Amino acid sequence: MRIGELGKATGVDVETIRYYEKVGLLPRPARHSNGYRSYSESHLECLAFVRHCRALDMTLAEIKCLLDFLGQPLAECGDVDRLIEQQLIRVRTRIKSLRALERQLAALRGCCATPHIAADCGILHELVTAARQEGRAGNSL
Amino acid sequence: MRIGELGKATGVDVETIRYYEKVGLLPRPARHSNGYRSYSESHLECLAFVRHCRALDMTLAEIKCLLDFLGQPLAECGDVDRLIEQQLIRVRTRIKSLRALERQLAALRGCCATPHIAADCGILHELVTAARQEGRAGNSL
DNA sequence: CAACACCCTGTAGCCGCTTCAGGGTCAAGC
DNA sequence: GCTTGACCCTGAAGCGGCTACAGGGTGTTG
Known part of the structure; x- marks a missing residue:
């Protein structure tokens, strides 16, 4: 299987596949006589695994860690x-912080109903006021 | 106000402040005779505005756009x-996609209760199986 | 034998910082 | 006077996770 076919089969960009190989997430494939990469079924499984974990928002380092476990079935x-x-x-x-964000944005959106100029813009006004208050308050960082 | 004071007042790292200046989010401050940056109250407001918008997860480009509106109060x-x-x-x-993620992760966590070796790991098993199924299915990307 | 799709390597760019190297400045303490 | 230490300066590089590009080679089709 060449890289383009693997890419189509998994829905992964070929550049991304080469990138995964470079950073050690995907084992180096054999090469055809012309230098083209030649992938096996096991590469396809590995790549699908990586993408599934990425869809679960894991970092590449975490995925690497999981792959290591898969490679050492006797490890605890x-x-x-x-x-x-x-x-x-x-x-x-x-999720919690995004919910808070959603509430704030939804409130802002209401401030700016009819056409007007920036000086009268409810959203801008709100943003400036809120920022000013945060600036005044002690910063717990 | 020197950069360190501004940083403390707003809870922003000095390096980040210099970065904002470099990319044009914060106007260039005056300089003391020794070359140190000298910030005014208006810089503090501007920086607080930027951070507030960042807390709303806006990109720097979007914030720049809002700042432009603030600078042109007569614009529509x-x-x-x-x-x-x-x-x-x-x-x-x-939020929607994170909720789906949360469900999947919560389900996974249950698969791996008591101590065991990788070969018997419910989580790894689930991940591999799920990936395999996705690999088989047509990829709508 | 030319056009085109595919493949190769290596490098640079994206965002929003963060870190580092290699310096200069200034007030306090000995 | 001299050192220590906290602060400041600039410019460049690094992070993650790709993405895009430059500049080539390969292989099939007309």
Whole structure:
């Protein structure tokens, strides 16, 4: 299987496949006599695994870690569990902050109904005021 | 006000402040005789505005656009409204996909309860199986 | 034998910072 | 006077996760 075929089969850009190889996420394939990469079924599985994990928003480093576990079936794998747990926490935190964001944006949108000039813009006005208050308040960072 | 003071007042890293200046988000400050940057109250407001918008997850380009409107109070500002609307759509889309993610991760976490070796790891098993199915299915990308 | 789709390598660009190298400035303490 | 230390300066490089480009080679079709 050449790189373009692998790309089509998995929906992954060929540049991305070469990139994964470069950073060690995808094992180096054999080469045809003309230098073209020649992929096997196992590469396809590996790439699908990587993409699935990416869809779960894992970092490439985390995925590499999971691949290592797959390569060492006898290793103890408590870390896998911890990795997923961490990921879940990250995602939940992000959802929370995005919800807050959504509320703020929805409120802003209401401020700017009819056509007008920037000086009278409710959104701009709100943004400036909010920023000013944050600026005044002590910054807990 | 020197850069360190501005940083403390706003909770922004000095390197980030210099970066904002470089990319044109923050007007260039006056300089002391020794070359140190000297910030005014208006810089503080501007920086607070930028950070507030960043907290709303806007890109630097979008923030620059808002700053331009603030600088031209007579301009018609329908674009401000559209910008917020777009932002809101982006955030809502992201929340949706993160919720799906959360469900998947929560399901995975259950697969891996007691200590065991990688070969018997429910999480790894699930990930591989799911990836395999996606690989088989047509890829709608 | 020319056009075209595909493949190769290596490098640079994207965003929004962060970090580093290699310096200069200035107030306080010995 | 001299050192220490906190602060400041510039410019360049690095991060993740790609994406895009330059400048070539290969292989099939008309």
